[in-house]
Amino acid sequence: MLLAATLAAFLPLLDNGFVNWDDQYALTGNDRLAAPGVLSWAFITTLMGHYQPLSWLAWSGVTSLFGVNPLAFHAASLLGHLVNTALVYLLSARLTGSSGLEGGTRRIAAFAAAIVFAVHPMRVEVVAWASAFPYILSLTWLLATTLAYLRYCDSRAPAGRRAWFGLALGSYAIALLSRVTAIGFPLVLVVLDVYPLGRVGAGRRDDRPRRHDGVRWLDSFVEKVPFALVALAAAFVESRSREMAPLEEIGIGSRLTMAATAPLVYLGRTLLPVGRSPVDPLPIAPHTEWAPLALGLAALGGLTFVCWTLRQKWPALPAAWTAYLVLLAPVMGLTPSGQTATADRYTYVPGIALSLLAGAAIVRIESLARLRRLSVVAIVGLAVVLGAATWRQTRWWHDSIALWTRAADLDPRNDIATFNLAIALDEAGRKKEAIGRYEQTLALIPDHEPARRALTSMRTERGLALTKGGRFAEAATDLRAALDARPDDLALANALAFALAQIDRTGEAVAVLKQSLARHPxxxxxxxxxxxxxxxxxxxxxxxxxxxxxxxxxxxxxxxxxxxxxxxxxxxxxxxxxxxxxxxxxxxxxxxxxxxxxxxxxxxxxxxxxxxxxx
Missing domain, CATH: 1.25.40 (Serine Threonine Protein Phosphatase 5, Tetratricopeptide repeat)
Incomplete structure (x- = not known):
């Protein structure tokens, strides 16, 4: 039932194609995926600004079996998401068991957590965007790491403990080789030691016998050193692969503003996933925004204080909040790279903490309200509402034109959307619309050279075609704009002068030719x-x-x-x-x-x- 609901929510995905948002570089135009030597290439390349060798190899396998077929790549992403959904259910069932829930209540909480994770619209970007598959693969192994760690904590036999610890450590390394998405995961394991495992501190609220021996705080941290070393190695390799924006481009104040507001932005989208743009670009001119920075810090401090205050009554709240912040920290904006300020894919891993909290909250509210079946009604309602939103949002990723039209409609100042939409329209032969979108991009960013070059080429092409067709007045408009952008293009100057002369604007034709001749005597x-x-x-x-x-x-x-x-x-x-x-x-x-x-x-x-x- 859980997997069926997930499959239904993402069903439009199987009709989607590739989009011109990294797919052309990572997948459709990447000949290395099917070339000999892909194994060694995968472990040395930093293509796309990330170190993700196991994801390259997974894509290579898909390419070898099915070719560069969008259905195959989307099916791989969907299959991986279904596996992660099942693993989230298992993880939630295990953790809620440690927190004191039993029997049917435990299964309901696990199902609720899994359904919130599986069909929430914030998962659409990762699942529907073929190039985001590394996030899915990384989470699969991260969840396997967590489950193996829990078995290690439960095990009493030394040989069994060593085996489960080694399996957890190996799975974590594989997760980071798929995509470096959870640098702070060793700290999350410490959080789990506190609650719900109760290995350190006073994380357990019930008097049931422990399934494992308690450890001291220091021992808990020392135990995570191997995980920390793996994380540090991965972080080092990733830092050498990424092209981070320099401080001259995005200053400290702008970074702090993004970092202070990002957790709240993602939390808001989780609670109210409507009106979402597929892409949230970096500000055109990043600067320190003191009001958002102050409000963000105040809100973060306030939420953290509330969670700490409720730690005795509901320890799941501070545990989930801490895990969420720790997992989100590397992508909050302190080390910006790429073109986006925020992205739903960044929450694919941190969102697990919020999903687990949501599952526990649903059964707890039912218990407090003393309304039978309230949790079932809530789960069904969430599945329907979130699933419908996800189904609709998945369709926006059908193709490049659909994706960027949606983004540009939601935010006309989104230069990433207008530029990529122009490219897609051009490739589809919709030249007039493409020119309009290039012009819109240049109105937002006057020094956008790729847009200027593309617009000039299109206007040149159209101007020459109009000249050949005898539509000289229209041709002159396009050729004039193209020549303004490329004043040293002699063919343009001659073509414009010819068009002007044909409509008796010989004075302008003479001026054009004289200016060009002065540059090229x-x-x-x-x-x-x-x-x-x-x-x-x-x-x-x-x-x-x-x-x-x-x-x-x-x-x-x-x-x-x-x-x-x-x-x-x-x-x-x-x-x-x-x-x-x-x-x-x-x-x-x-x-x-x-x-x-x-x-x-x-x-x-x-x-x-x-x-x-x-x-």
Whole structure:
């Protein structure tokens, strides 16, 4: 029933494709996954800014069996999430048993915790985004670590204890080799020693016989040293793989603001998972926000004080709160990397603590209210409400256009969304919409060079196509914008001048060509085209025969007089200065040269031009 509810919530996933949010680098465009030597590559690469060799190998296995098929990758993520859901149920059942719950109440609490974890909308990013699979794989082994540690605590035989301890330590190493998601996990084990295991302190509230021997605080910390050493090694390797933002880019104040507010933001999303954007970008101009920083610190301090005050009455609360903060600490914002300020995937591991707390809270509320079946009703209600929200949110990850349209609609200032949406629209052939989204991105970040380059290329392409189709006014608008971005692009300058000349905006055409010629004074094509416009402009205020003649003569001399088009322009320049005889003679020479080259259409065009010199 638990797995069926999870599968139903994520059912749209099986129809989803890849998205242009790392998938193109990690999966679809990563030839190393199917190449020989992938085993050694996986353990040395820092591709994507993370050290995750076992995840690369898992993806390589999927690629070898099914190719780069989105269904296969999504199925792997969903299968892993189903396994984690089952493990959360087992872990919750074990921990609630240690806290004093028994029988049916214990199973209800475990089911509630597992269903909250499984179908909460905050799991969508990890499950629906193929590139987030490492979080799933890492949690699988982290849960195995915890279960093995609990067996170690229960075991009395020395050989059994050593075996379970070794299994827990090995599983933790595998978890970190899948993705470094739980650096603070050794401290979580200390928290478990306090509550609900009651190995140290006064974590147990019942008088039942202990299933394990108690230890001193110091012994508990010393016992976790091997785990801490593994965590430190993983943290070192990960730090060498990540490209963290420098302090000059994101200052201490901005980092403290993010760190103080992130736990509260995630907690708020957990309690009210509505109106969620798939991506929460870093501020365009990060700075210290004193009000959020002060309020965040005050709220964190207040919640921590409340949890501490209730430690005797409900020890699960401070235990869960501490575990949540410890697991979340590495991704709260003190060491920012990437483009996002917060991300739901960062809560995939810390969310376990909140899910376990939710399961225990549901049965405790039923007990306090003395309403039978209240927990069952609550679980069914949560499964339906959260599952429906997850089903809907999973559909947003169907493809890049759906994903980024949702994000941009929720936050029009989300430059990550507008830029990636523009790319997706461009690839889908929806050029006009793509141009609009690139322009929106540049309005948000004027120095966004990838957006500027893409927009310029698209406007160039469209401008040239419009010119070819005879839509010169529209072409001029696009080509003007493209030339402003690439003033040294000679082809753009010539194309824009041509389009302008065709709609009798010869003054603008002359200005464009003069500006470009000033930047490239030795370019014959620019000089030739400028001479042509100056010699043939219908507007006498624009026409300048003398300058046209100087330019045309210079180009003729540099080209050796073997280009019939240059000679045709020279003839027009002579005519513009009133020199009819040289104009007719040069035109005749140009027409003959065109015939020699086999270009009869050009020859006929030159003859038509020469007829005008007779008048």
């Amino acid at each position: 030795d370019n014959d094509e620019l000089a030739h085209n400028l001479a042509r416009v100056l010699a043939t402009a219908p507007d006498s205020a624009v026409r300048d025969g003398a300058l046209a003649l100087r330019l045309a003569l210079a180009v003729r001399d540099r080209t050796g007089g073997r280009d019939p088009r240059v000679l045709d322009t020279l003839a027009a320049a002579y005519a513009a200065t009133g020199q009819r005889e040289p104009a007719r003679r040069i035109a005749t020479e140009a027409a003959a040269l065109a015939r020699q080259h086999g270009d009869l259409d050009l020859a006929a065009e030159i003859v038509r031009h020469a007829l005008g010199y007779e008048r």
